[in-house]
Amino acid sequence: xxxxxxxxxxxxxxxxxxxxxxxxxxxxxxxxxxxxxxxxxxxxxxxxxxxxxxxxxxxxxxxxxxxxxxxxxxxxxxxxxxxxxxxxxxxxxxxxxxxxxxxxxxxxxxxx
Amino acid sequence: xxxxxxxxxxxxxxxxxxxxxxxxxxxxxxxxxxxxxxxxxxxxxxxxxxxxxxxxxxxxxxxxxxxxxxxxxxxxxxxxxxxxxxxxxxxxxxxxxxxxxxxxxxxxxxxxxxxx
Numbered sequence: 648x649x650x651x652x653x654x655x656x657x658x659x660x661x662x663x664x665x666x667x668x669x670x671x672x673x674x675x676x677x678x679x680x681x682x683x684x685x686x687x688x689x690x691x692x693x694x695x696x697x698x699x700x701x702x703x704x705x706x707x708x709x710x711x712x713x714x715x716x717x718x719x720x721x722x723x724x725x726x727x728x729x730x731x732x733x734x735x736x737x738x739x740x741x742x743x744x745x746x747x748x749x750x751x752x753x754x755x756x757x758x759x
Numbered sequence: 760x761x762x763x764x765x766x767x768x769x770x771x772x773x774x775x776x777x778x779x780x781x782x783x784x785x786x787x788x789x790x791x792x793x794x795x796x797x798x799x800x801x802x803x804x805x806x807x808x809x810x811x812x813x814x815x816x817x818x819x820x821x822x823x824x825x826x827x828x829x830x831x832x833x834x835x836x837x838x839x840x841x842x843x844x845x846x847x848x849x850x851x852x853x854x855x856x857x858x859x860x861x862x863x864x865x866x867x868x869x870x871x872x873x874x875x
Contacts, residue, residue: 679862690852690869691803735802739862745791747864751802 650674651738653750661758666723668734668753673717676741680712682721683735685752691735694721726757761787761857765867772843773875779839780870782853788833789855793864794826797850809836843874 652671660666668682679698683691697703697710697719709722719738723730733752740746762785772778782792790811795803807828808816815828827839840847850871854864 681863683866688871690850690866693863693865696863745793745808745856745862746805749802749804 650748651736651750653736653753655751656754657756658753659756659758660726662728664726666726666755668721670719670736670750671717672738674741677738679739680719681737682710685733685735728757728759731755731757761865763855763865763867765853765870767870769871771873774844775842777839777841778843779837780851782836782867784834784855787857791856792830792836793854794838795852845874848872848874
Protein backbone atom coordinates (compact mmCIF):
# COMPACT_ATOMS: atom_id res chain seq x y z
CA UNK A 648 0.00 0.00 0.00
CA UNK A 649 1.31 3.42 -0.96
CA UNK A 650 1.55 6.05 1.73
CA UNK A 651 -0.53 8.52 -0.30
CA UNK A 652 -2.93 7.40 -2.96
CA UNK A 653 -4.58 9.43 -5.65
CA UNK A 654 -6.56 8.44 -8.71
CA UNK A 655 -4.31 9.21 -11.65
CA UNK A 656 -7.22 10.31 -13.82
CA UNK A 657 -7.60 12.03 -16.10
CA UNK A 658 -10.58 13.70 -14.53
CA UNK A 659 -12.50 15.63 -17.13
CA UNK A 660 -14.99 18.33 -16.19
CA UNK A 661 -16.68 21.03 -18.26
CA UNK A 662 -15.79 24.64 -17.73
CA UNK A 663 -17.74 26.14 -14.84
CA UNK A 664 -18.30 22.81 -13.10
CA UNK A 665 -16.94 21.66 -9.74
CA UNK A 666 -13.89 19.43 -9.87
CA UNK A 667 -13.42 17.06 -6.95
CA UNK A 668 -9.98 15.59 -6.30
CA UNK A 669 -9.43 12.95 -3.66
CA UNK A 670 -6.50 11.63 -1.68
CA UNK A 671 -6.16 8.94 0.96
CA UNK A 672 -3.18 8.39 3.22
CA UNK A 673 -1.98 5.53 5.37
CA UNK A 674 -0.08 7.21 8.23
CA UNK A 675 -2.69 7.88 10.89
CA UNK A 676 -0.29 10.17 12.73
CA UNK A 677 0.07 12.63 9.85
CA UNK A 678 -0.77 16.19 10.83
CA UNK A 679 -0.10 18.36 7.78
CA UNK A 680 -1.74 18.11 4.40
CA UNK A 681 -1.07 20.07 1.27
CA UNK A 682 -2.38 20.39 -2.25
CA UNK A 683 -0.01 21.40 -5.02
CA UNK A 684 -0.75 22.10 -8.67
CA UNK A 685 1.79 21.08 -11.29
CA UNK A 686 1.58 22.13 -14.91
CA UNK A 687 3.32 19.93 -17.44
CA UNK A 688 7.06 20.51 -17.39
CA UNK A 689 6.85 22.84 -14.41
CA UNK A 690 7.44 22.45 -10.70
CA UNK A 691 4.64 22.20 -8.14
CA UNK A 692 3.03 25.33 -6.80
CA UNK A 693 1.28 25.41 -3.47
CA UNK A 694 -2.50 25.77 -3.56
CA UNK A 695 -3.30 25.37 0.08
CA UNK A 696 -2.58 23.58 3.31
CA UNK A 697 -4.94 22.11 5.87
CA UNK A 698 -4.26 20.87 9.36
CA UNK A 699 -7.64 20.47 11.06
CA UNK A 700 -10.67 18.36 10.30
CA UNK A 701 -13.31 20.10 8.25
CA UNK A 702 -13.27 22.49 5.36
CA UNK A 703 -10.87 25.29 4.48
CA UNK A 704 -11.78 27.68 1.70
CA UNK A 705 -9.51 29.93 -0.35
CA UNK A 706 -11.16 31.57 -3.31
CA UNK A 707 -12.42 28.89 -5.69
CA UNK A 708 -10.59 26.17 -3.79
CA UNK A 709 -11.85 24.23 -0.79
CA UNK A 710 -9.79 21.61 1.00
CA UNK A 711 -11.57 19.04 3.11
CA UNK A 712 -9.89 16.88 5.74
CA UNK A 713 -11.22 13.86 7.59
CA UNK A 714 -8.52 12.37 9.76
CA UNK A 715 -10.73 9.56 11.01
CA UNK A 716 -11.19 8.35 7.46
CA UNK A 717 -7.63 9.35 6.47
CA UNK A 718 -9.01 11.29 3.57
CA UNK A 719 -8.29 14.72 2.16
CA UNK A 720 -9.93 16.29 -0.86
CA UNK A 721 -9.77 19.42 -2.96
CA UNK A 722 -12.79 21.02 -4.58
CA UNK A 723 -12.37 23.51 -7.38
CA UNK A 724 -15.46 25.58 -8.05
CA UNK A 725 -16.16 27.27 -11.37
CA UNK A 726 -13.40 25.25 -13.02
CA UNK A 727 -11.48 27.05 -15.74
CA UNK A 728 -9.39 25.63 -18.60
CA UNK A 729 -6.37 27.18 -16.87
CA UNK A 730 -7.01 24.80 -13.96
CA UNK A 731 -6.04 21.90 -16.23
CA UNK A 732 -2.98 20.43 -14.54
CA UNK A 733 -1.86 17.60 -12.31
CA UNK A 734 -2.81 18.02 -8.67
CA UNK A 735 -0.49 16.53 -6.07
CA UNK A 736 -1.50 15.66 -2.55
CA UNK A 737 1.27 15.83 0.05
CA UNK A 738 1.07 14.45 3.57
CA UNK A 739 3.71 14.86 6.23
CA UNK A 740 5.29 11.86 7.86
CA UNK A 741 4.18 11.60 11.45
CA UNK A 742 6.86 12.71 13.83
CA UNK A 743 8.97 14.25 11.08
CA UNK A 744 8.51 17.94 10.51
CA UNK A 745 10.42 17.90 7.27
CA UNK A 746 9.33 14.94 5.29
CA UNK A 747 6.32 14.53 3.08
CA UNK A 748 4.87 11.74 1.09
CA UNK A 749 3.59 12.88 -2.27
CA UNK A 750 0.83 11.17 -4.15
CA UNK A 751 1.34 10.39 -7.81
CA UNK A 752 -1.12 13.12 -8.74
CA UNK A 753 -4.47 13.41 -10.48
CA UNK A 754 -4.56 14.91 -13.93
CA UNK A 755 -7.45 17.34 -14.36
CA UNK A 756 -8.78 18.40 -17.74
CA UNK A 757 -11.23 21.28 -17.83
CA UNK A 758 -12.96 21.40 -21.18
CA UNK A 759 -14.07 24.79 -22.57
CA UNK B 760 4.27 33.09 -1.36
CA UNK B 761 7.99 32.73 -0.93
CA UNK B 762 10.15 32.72 -4.06
CA UNK B 763 12.68 30.00 -4.76
CA UNK B 764 14.87 30.08 -7.85
CA UNK B 765 16.94 27.41 -9.53
CA UNK B 766 19.74 27.60 -12.01
CA UNK B 767 20.10 26.35 -14.64
CA UNK B 768 16.57 25.61 -15.78
CA UNK B 769 17.84 22.93 -18.10
CA UNK B 770 21.18 21.33 -18.83
CA UNK B 771 22.47 18.77 -21.31
CA UNK B 772 25.76 17.07 -20.55
CA UNK B 773 27.87 14.15 -21.66
CA UNK B 774 28.02 10.95 -19.69
CA UNK B 775 30.74 11.06 -17.05
CA UNK B 776 30.67 14.79 -16.46
CA UNK B 777 29.48 16.58 -13.32
CA UNK B 778 26.65 19.07 -13.16
CA UNK B 779 25.94 21.62 -10.44
CA UNK B 780 22.45 22.92 -9.78
CA UNK B 781 21.84 25.96 -7.59
CA UNK B 782 18.79 26.62 -5.46
CA UNK B 783 18.24 30.05 -3.96
CA UNK B 784 15.63 31.50 -1.67
CA UNK B 785 15.12 35.04 -2.96
CA UNK B 786 13.10 36.83 -0.33
CA UNK B 787 13.63 34.81 2.80
CA UNK B 788 16.24 32.82 4.65
CA UNK B 789 15.89 29.08 4.41
CA UNK B 790 17.56 27.04 7.10
CA UNK B 791 16.25 23.91 5.46
CA UNK B 792 16.05 23.10 1.79
CA UNK B 793 15.02 19.90 0.08
CA UNK B 794 16.02 18.22 -3.14
CA UNK B 795 13.55 16.13 -5.10
CA UNK B 796 13.74 14.16 -8.30
CA UNK B 797 10.83 13.51 -10.60
CA UNK B 798 10.84 11.05 -13.48
CA UNK B 799 8.25 11.39 -16.27
CA UNK B 800 4.70 10.67 -15.17
CA UNK B 801 5.85 9.93 -11.63
CA UNK B 802 5.55 11.88 -8.43
CA UNK B 803 8.25 13.69 -6.54
CA UNK B 804 10.76 11.61 -4.65
CA UNK B 805 12.71 13.25 -1.85
CA UNK B 806 16.42 12.79 -2.34
CA UNK B 807 17.85 14.69 0.61
CA UNK B 808 17.24 17.33 3.22
CA UNK B 809 19.80 20.12 3.29
CA UNK B 810 20.45 22.10 6.45
CA UNK B 811 22.50 25.25 6.47
CA UNK B 812 25.93 24.69 7.91
CA UNK B 813 25.62 20.94 8.35
CA UNK B 814 25.72 17.78 6.32
CA UNK B 815 22.72 16.83 4.25
CA UNK B 816 20.48 13.96 5.24
CA UNK B 817 20.02 11.56 2.36
CA UNK B 818 17.06 9.29 1.78
CA UNK B 819 17.53 5.58 1.57
CA UNK B 820 18.83 4.53 -1.81
CA UNK B 821 20.30 7.92 -2.72
CA UNK B 822 24.07 7.82 -3.11
CA UNK B 823 25.56 10.69 -1.15
CA UNK B 824 28.85 10.46 -3.03
CA UNK B 825 27.06 10.80 -6.33
CA UNK B 826 24.67 13.58 -5.34
CA UNK B 827 26.72 16.11 -3.43
CA UNK B 828 24.76 18.71 -1.52
CA UNK B 829 26.18 21.89 -0.05
CA UNK B 830 24.08 24.36 1.93
CA UNK B 831 26.69 27.02 2.59
CA UNK B 832 24.39 29.93 3.35
CA UNK B 833 20.84 30.63 4.42
CA UNK B 834 19.85 31.42 0.84
CA UNK B 835 21.80 28.93 -1.25
CA UNK B 836 21.93 25.16 -1.56
CA UNK B 837 23.67 23.34 -4.39
CA UNK B 838 23.28 19.83 -5.77
CA UNK B 839 26.13 18.39 -7.79
CA UNK B 840 25.47 15.28 -9.83
CA UNK B 841 28.89 13.68 -10.17
CA UNK B 842 29.84 11.42 -13.05
CA UNK B 843 26.39 11.70 -14.51
CA UNK B 844 24.94 8.86 -16.54
CA UNK B 845 21.86 8.67 -18.76
CA UNK B 846 19.83 7.12 -15.96
CA UNK B 847 20.37 10.32 -13.96
CA UNK B 848 18.37 12.23 -16.54
CA UNK B 849 15.42 13.64 -14.65
CA UNK B 850 13.68 16.76 -13.39
CA UNK B 851 15.42 17.97 -10.24
CA UNK B 852 13.43 20.29 -8.01
CA UNK B 853 14.45 22.04 -4.84
CA UNK B 854 12.16 23.41 -2.20
CA UNK B 855 12.62 25.52 0.88
CA UNK B 856 10.83 25.79 4.15
CA UNK B 857 9.99 29.29 5.25
CA UNK B 858 11.05 29.56 8.85
CA UNK B 859 11.42 26.95 11.53
CA UNK B 860 7.82 27.18 12.72
CA UNK B 861 6.14 26.09 9.53
CA UNK B 862 6.35 22.91 7.51
CA UNK B 863 5.11 24.51 4.28
CA UNK B 864 7.52 24.01 1.40
CA UNK B 865 7.81 26.26 -1.63
CA UNK B 866 9.30 24.80 -4.76
CA UNK B 867 11.81 26.18 -7.19
CA UNK B 868 11.06 26.00 -10.94
CA UNK B 869 13.11 22.86 -11.41
CA UNK B 870 16.11 21.86 -13.50
CA UNK B 871 15.74 19.39 -16.33
CA UNK B 872 18.91 17.33 -16.67
CA UNK B 873 19.58 15.31 -19.79
CA UNK B 874 22.67 13.13 -19.84
CA UNK B 875 23.72 11.93 -23.27
